[in-house]
Amino acid sequence: MSLGQSLSIALVGLTGHVISVEVDIADGLPGYSLLGLPDAALMESRDRVRSALVNSGEVWPNKKVTVSLSPAWMHKSGSGFDLPIAIALLAASGKIPESRSAHTMYLGELALDGRIRGIRGVLPSLIAAHKNGIRIAVVPDANLAEATLMSEMTVIGMDNIASLLHWLRTGERSHVQELPLEDSSPDDSLDFCDVAGQDAARFAAEVSAVGGHHLLLIGPPGTGKTMIAQRLPGILPPLTREESLEVTALHSIAGSLSSRSPLSTTAPFISPHHTATRVAMVGGGSHQIRPGACSLAHRGVLFIDEAPECGVGVLDSLRQPLESGSITIARSVGSVAYPAQFLLILAANPCPCGMFSGRGRNCTCSSQQVRRYLSKLSGPLMDRIDLRVEVEPLGRVQLMESELNNSSADIRKRVVRARDIARQRFSLDPWKLNSQIPSRALRTQYQPERKAMTFLHSELDQENISARGLHKIMRTAWSIADLASHERPTLEDTERAFTLREGVGA
Ligand SMILES: [Zn+2]
Structure with a gap:
């Protein structure tokens, strides 16, 4: 032979x-x-x-x-x-x-x-x-x-x-390796009960997990923006076996499985540095086309700290995956599509020096510098961000109260329950999450209660919100209503959604 x-x-x-x-x-x-x-x-x-x-x-x-x-x-x-x-x-x-x-x-x-x-x-x-x-x-x-x-x-x-x-x-094997197949539990070292104060940001994180709403956190360094983002995967629903296989397959191709247990059912957390290139963010390479950060964050969280410092075009490269849930990369050897459905969390300092606050103390930046800095967080990508929350430095009283906070396990239970409510409501619709409700459906069968609509229309008339902003607030209001088991967003749910959207003047 x-x-x-x-x-x-x-x-x-x-x-x-x-x-x-x-x-x-x-x-x-x-x-x-x-x-x-x-x-x-x-x-x-x-x-x-x-x-x-x-x-x-x-x-x-x-x-x-x-x-x-x-x-x-x-x-x-x-x-x-x-x-x-x-x-x-x-x-x-x-x-x-x-x-x-x-x-x-x-x-x-x-x-x-x-x-x-x-x-x-x-x-x-x-x-x-x-x-x-x-x-x-x-x-x-x-x-x-x-x-x-x-x-x-x-x-x-x-x-x-x-x-x-x-x-x-x-037919004999010298050694047989047995491997445990149990699902791993979320990393206990990252629990929401460790986050002191920051009620608005913690609530925003919970709402974000319920409806898949992308989130922008603005605040000085050291106020816990990163802590909050890192804890988000722990309150997302656990991955199903199919999802876990898909996520592990992506990490396997990227060669990054060492940082993630292959059997893990926790949503991935990926945080590229703001100096990351476009290729690192969305994928690419000349020989083998590798998935980028946005695909490694598939079914999990993509966190970008100091987002205004990102290179030109890097943040905008996320538009395609945010719109389609996947990224297509074309090369001479052929084109490759990788899934990329992730929750985007951006963090930014309030100004270049980071010390700007409502009281304006300690900041050395000119008002023009502050405006130019935050203007980097505008444009088409920001249209995808439903929630904008200001994170303030904490006082001593808030730090003392931190022991009363909810644990990640408690929050996750509420998130899972709220998502179940949404899934039943959308059983006949092609979408699954509140952040995905199309504008047309918001104007017809998915309107909040009448009082809430009156409130929104008056804000619209006073030009406090744009038409696009109106739809974002309505989507967020649905997630808040699902958390409260309200059949339809009430005036109060909608006002809270308004605060989560307009919390930062921009
Ligand atoms: Zn400053």
Whole structure:
């Protein structure tokens, strides 16, 4: 037998395609050729595969070796094909039974000493393999935690090629690693009961979680803006299994799973620095197109501190994902779409020096500087922000009262209950969250109570709010009404929504 075969997966974005790896060993001048649009990292596989096999006690065939990855037209990248190539090569030289190599999927990079190294994108690869009827997969031990999420498949973790070959030849496994599959609870170290005072901001966070309303926090440094944002994932409803798989798959492709437990059901929290580039924010890259911060925050929170300091165009790049819930990145190798549905939390100082407050003490900025600074937070992106809250420095009395605050677990219960009410109300509508109610529906079946509308119309007539602002207040009022189990937003709910929107004069 001089022909061997194994299976692997090539990823385009989150979508995986089954790749058949074939190796032919023929008499002739010793050599090695690799066919099927490989990239540079894949071209180097020969040296890794050869050293790994030789250092694991195998014999490299002194013949003409041809490796073909099909379908041939598809671009293939990365080092994850090392392992399937090695397996097909050993099958071609008759060193392992064909029956074990041909129907199993292999993923992994080989180190020169024969160790199997972890790679990116294992979970989305397994999801694709399962869809294509593959039942057994061999993955690097390092990726076993995320791979185990794919409980429908038999997934075997291996950390070196010698023990893999032992298993293929005898069916015996030298060690079996057991992994716990329980869902992790939210990080207890980040609880809302630690946030002192800031009633308005804490209430805004709760409303934001209920209706998926994007939030802007304005206040001097050290007033707890970051603390509040970090605690938001803990009050969002836990992710379902499907959502957790999707989030883990995105983090797997980005290679950022180390910062997140693969089995976690807590919504992700991503906070890019304000110096982040456009590519870091929305995704990109020249060879492999990687998801950006907005996709890593999918089904969770994207927090940008000191938002006015962001580079030109960086904040605006978030418009597409905010409008469509996904981001499409086009490159010469093709275009890739990644999901990006996130709750956006922006934080800003009130002025460049950060010390400006209602009393104006200690601030050294000119009024023109203050205006120019805050004007960066305007334009189309701000049209997507429903809630604007001012965070003030705390007095001593407020700090003393902080023990009375609600815990994240209590708030989360209220959020989940309010979301259930909204889900039932929207059972016949294409949207699920209050922040997604279209303007037309707000003017017809989703109007607040009559008194509330009278209040809003008088604010509109006095030009205290714009027509767009009016719709935002109505959406927020629905979330406040759901928290209070009101059938329809009351005047009081609507006034509170008005305060959460217009809390900052701008
Ligand atoms: Zn200032």
